[in-house]
Every structure is written in C-alpha cells, then in structure tokens.
Amino acid sequence: MPADDTDAAFRSFDRFIDSGHPSVAAFAARVAGGEAKTVAAAVRLYYAVRDEIRYDSYRDYDDLETYRASAATAWRRRR
Secondary structure (H helix, E strand, C coil), rough: CCCCCCHHHHHHCCCCCCCCHHHHHHHHHHHHHCCCCHHHHHHHHHHHHHHHHHHCCCCCCCHHHHHHHHHHHHHHHCC
C-alpha cells in the first residue's frame, strides 16, 4: 500500500517517537536493516522490542522521558 499525505503524520517524529535518534536508528538497523519487505521488518522490530526492551515496574512512569524511544533503547536486556 503506497504511503500518502494522511500517513505522514503517523510516520513523523515527535517528542516520544524520536526515530531519528542514533540509538533508535542503530537498534532498527541491527534488527531489520537487511529486510526488504516492510511487513517482515515490522514483525522483526516487534519481536525485538518485546524480547530486548526491559520492563521495570519501578521506573518513574510520571517522568515523560520514560516514554521516549531513545530512552527505551537504553533499557535493553543484557545477555
């Protein structure tokens, strides 16, 4: 399905979706960089976030920084 102007708002940066941040771009490139199909890349990213980004019930969820993608990539599980 081709992207049009109505999709642009959903693909743009904002204060939480900072996909242009180096750590977010590196995470995405590592996980799905070689995938040519967008659906397959999205599935790979979904599983990587599910399996690699650590949930911590003691994190300060009142702090809006907690919800930023670049902050979340710092919470990766160490193997």
